[in-house]
Amino acid sequence: MALLEVEDLSMAFADKRLYDGASFQLNKGEHMGIVGQNGVGKSTLIKVLTGDQLPLSGSITWQRGIHVGYLDQYADIPEGMTLIDFLHTAFQELYDQNDRMTQLYTEYAETADDKLLERAGRIQEILEANNFYDIETEIERIITGLGLDDIGRDHEVAQMSGGQRSKIILAKLLLQHPDVILLDEPTNYLDVGHIAWLVDYLNDFDGAAMIISHDYDFLDQVTNCIINVAFGKIIKYRGSFKQAMRQRAEREEAQRKEYEKQQVKIEKTEKFIAKFKAGTRSKQAKSREKQLSHMDLVDPPSSNIQANFNFPYADTGSQNALVVDQLSVGYNRPLLKPVTFSVNTGEKVGFEGFNGVGKSTLIKTILGIIEAKGGEAHFSPSARVSYFSQDLEWENDRQTPLQIIQAKYEKLPQKAIRTKLAKCGLDAANAMKPIGQLSGGGQTKVKLAMMEFEPSNFLILDEPTNHLDEETKEALKDAINKFPGNAIVVSHEVSFYNGLADKVLNVEKLSLKNQ
Template identity: 40%
Template structure:
């Protein structure tokens, strides 16, 4: 049974086409991966099917009594509320039923016998719904899912105002899973989850009885949870049966076949045009030339495969620093209270360190403390001589109205227009991306602009906080290669071991340092 049908949808932003005559059908229980390069229109498609955007043409039809839950990259929480408050909102309809039932019991004493019988039947029906929905064990269900996604480590009574962007995303995801909608729509859900919680979410989605549509650039995760792939490319949406690896194999095969067909046709066209040019002026052969021209006119021209710009990342080296780039002694990190016991360590020239561990224990806080962005709660940090670092922050401001061009130009005012455009193009960004405000770019496009800033500098230390979030597979592979070939020192926070295992020399686990119970 179809729970969602999309018919002939077309949409664009200004002169830029995003989707053209796209159709889509989601059946009950299907587990769909929506894939494509950064900026191809995945989030736009999700916004259209959820009603956040009206398409220029076409229509979206939901089946009756279908409930949809949507986690996107820009969802927000009500300020002043706790994590628990927000998770209990998933069961608002059940709390409303309980209130209605309690109101019925209050009315019973004031009505005649016939009305009392009717009211008691209503109350009994509500009671059955509450019992079958597990209403009286909601708190334990909340605790179970919150534990699975790491919210218990943060504390369910903590105010959402105090949470990082990643922690807020976790709250929204947990609430969505508790709602158990008919269709689950998830946009990059693994971005702020560590290994353990990604594993938990993977098992949850594998056993999910309802349908879901998932956007993710985490390929191992997609392979484990999805059985259908829809690929967005060049404004079109194409369906493939199987997981991501199955899609990639078929897609590459079709692409090769189209390229071969294009080459064969071009040779045929060249032969026809050559024959026409040589024979149209001669009386004896003009008829044959006209016949070839008709053949050429009727030919169904195969278009050349349109290649998207591929990013090229190369970090520029700076002169060698002293043996130790960073020395920390009895360093305590945290905000109102310590997140770690006192830390003493040295970062040596040439080391490439991955910092791992469950979320909420201070990985990003450690980086910001080392760089002096936030103060330590104790101890000291000293930089060595000739250290020049580039810092990639996990989150960017959502209110940034600068264009990508202005972002780079503001940092490097001596560069001319051509030089700035060339630098951004090397990061895989098109003219449309370059002239768009940062706040309307997709997460991956935004990340590429921020990476571009670092790539412009000569550095001997890279400090990268979740740089793979939002990047498509091609950009992720190119970034891995660039870090592997970088001759300097690297400190990296990343939740994807398969990304960093080819180049790291050391792994630091914050779980060994934390003061929290995990």
């Protein structure tokens, strides 16, 4: 029996149908990637599978008795709980058993009742069978692997950033060793080294997995099957991501040829019917008309709305666009040694380094959002900066993208805003939804669209590829490349800034290296 059987699944929001009669299985040992463009319903699918949302119709059957672990980034965490406390909750049942065993031994010391000793011994066996005495070693392994040391073991979860919170929730999930693990964009807040560790972990994981990710290099290393969500259908392919994409391309090409062949046949048949319907061959015409009405129509090749970014440029005559001199950054204490570098006019720079070393803090300090601990950062007098922050936070997440942009640019006609959103890959239906209901990719597209309403000569983008599908990433990379001005790009995806940055600033090592 399959671990999971999905049959005739249908799901829709308002007038948008996500899946219509979709069926697939997850079998033992399968590491399944879930791919598709932004907004097609990948995250919704995970929520339907976990019971967080109800489908319109269809059945979802998990094998009885299996433990399904889900990376829930919105999990409730008690106030005051620290990182290490939170990780220990992955083993709460075992800790409760250990407390009970200790209590039994205490009671035995007072009463010498052998039954208490027997019960304590049985609990001891359970703890040993579940590797209770290796828990601390396992926690340390996960902390090191995901780079949680940079956050701090005693750091309260309530005070963590969204990215830090996501990392510790992932850590707890891995510690629980479920039979099936469900991951939604697990690499978003991980740097290259920690992604490599997660790849090794998942390849050693003998359970099943379902993984949503727009990091296709990552998917290719950890999956042995793929489901593609598109145009109301969920289609499963065997093999790695690259193998699956070749199968998808072959399938789509075969469908295109079959559709075109059928359209030629339909056109010829309709001409015959029109020509002979009232003549001597009317019986043949009626017969063909009947055949046409019963024909199983091949679906036409479908295409998603494609993003096309274009950042307007404001010219500048300054030679040094940005000068950073002995800049010290941090909150309670400096995160880095003083940083010194400059960006010349037209130059594009990539920032790299482990998460937690201060890339985003450095950006915010340069922009004056966070006060510097020392040193200076100066843009040229003619610099006009356009900034993309990685946090998807809105003053009112019940407002639609159209309303948010209209409030900021009151004189802009709605048609111009709709057109801009469409060019950035957001369709009319999503432009009218509360922004809090959009996928991460949809919200990112809105933020990128807002950067296009005012000319600038210096783009600063902090992890802009989080949540974006591959086609949209390529469109964004192309737009940054074509932009005549400066750009600083922070990304954990080396493939994104390769071929884009004139030089890369390694924030951790504080060294510049030419690309």
